[in-house]
């Protein structure tokens with residue numbers, strides 16, 4: 001197993017950075033570009049392993065995709081142009097690719113088999129399999145189709161009216177993508193708003209998506225037309241540096257061109273609530289997404305309570321927020337976040353165990369955690385990344401408030417979403 005020694009970083013962070021492209025938008029740009037008529041170009045594409053998985057899967061279905069670093073060109077095959085793949089499709093570690101892809105394949109009258117790595121093979125798929133079966137797709141796999149490997153045979157689909165049973169953008173997106181192939185109007189009802197990149201990007205490709213209150217309607221059979229896409233910086237990646245700066249007195253970090261879609265900005269609300277000094281400049285749009293520059297300064301922190309509608313707006317940021325909470329004055333309570341148990345690892349258990357190992361008093365609850373803040377330096381030692389990129393990055397950021405060396409096991413998983421994470425962290429670290 002590979003390991004990385006991370007020395008304590010006693011000084012502050014200073015400087016400016018552009019984090020890599022948004023992972024959710026990068027995945028969707030390949031998927032919609034493949035289903036479009038004509039050419040789609042993508043700038044600032046995230047070259048993390050999960051998004052490369054999406055490229056590979058669509059190539060395997062006959063789509064011509066050229067990737068040159070973070071610039072991608074896709075020659076669309078139209079709604080009915082994907083071919084059968086000779087080999088089973090390898091979904092690696094990527095939940096987003098798997099669930100959105102199932103939505104697309106549900107409407108294509110071909111046979112596909114899908115498999116993934118150990119982590120992905122434990123993650124529940126019935127959340128998308130159930131509505132897709134209701135629309136007419138034939139899906140089977142372990143646990144009656146809940147777990148990979150799965151096989152799917154799509155066909156002419158019936159539209160459905162589907163109320164999301166979990167607050168998941170992946171499920172919403174899978175149903176909407178299947179809705180493209182259905183005869184009639186598919187409606188998704190989301191009781192709590194989740195990230196809306198699928199809706200925005202479908203509109204950019206010329207698809208009419210009607211949104212009224214908590215309902216999203218999409219008429220099947222619409223043509224997607226290739227477009228030029230620019231991907232904003234990923235706020236979920238920026239969050240690691242926002243929290244890193246907030247942790248250290250005298251730090252000041254600016255993150256440029258970060259996506260500020262309101263369905264993703266829960267981290268900004270929480271940092272403000274915890275007393276972090278921030279400046280946000282939100283005057284621009286990149287394509288259909290608002291972007292801006294975020295400047296964060298270090299200082300004193302107070303605990304906060306995170307629950308309800310806020311949770312889907314910062315779901316992937318909870319591990320790094322938990323680290324920040326361990327340095328705050330008072331208690332931080334995270335509730336309504338049981339979804340964390342179904343990510344690359346059980347992130348409630350992984351975060352609490354990691355914090356406990358660092359000497360922090362933290363307790364897991366079924367749907368979240370309670371963290372007692374303190375100003376004691378954290379303990380070093382050998383830490384697992386749990387093969388989860390976001391846990392790996394959380395442990396690495398802890399080196400800023402740890403007096404002892406950290407040894408991180410399997411740091412390479414960080415390249416799932418952030419291939420140059422350590423270079424970017426080093427570039428902001430000012431040695432006195």
Ligand SMILES: O=C(O)C1=C[C@@H](OP(=O)(O)O)[C@@H](O)[C@H](O)C1
Nearest residue numbers: 024096167168169170171315316
């Ligand atoms: O739609 C997406 O791109 C994503 C949605 C979220 O998952 P859920 O839909 O399972 O909440 C998030 O955790 C994941 O990293 C990306």
Ligand SMILES: C=C(OP(=O)(O)O)C(=O)O
Nearest residue numbers: 093094095096097316343
């Ligand atoms: C949960 C994540 O991704 P996915 O569901 O696509 O594996 C993540 O990036 O934190």
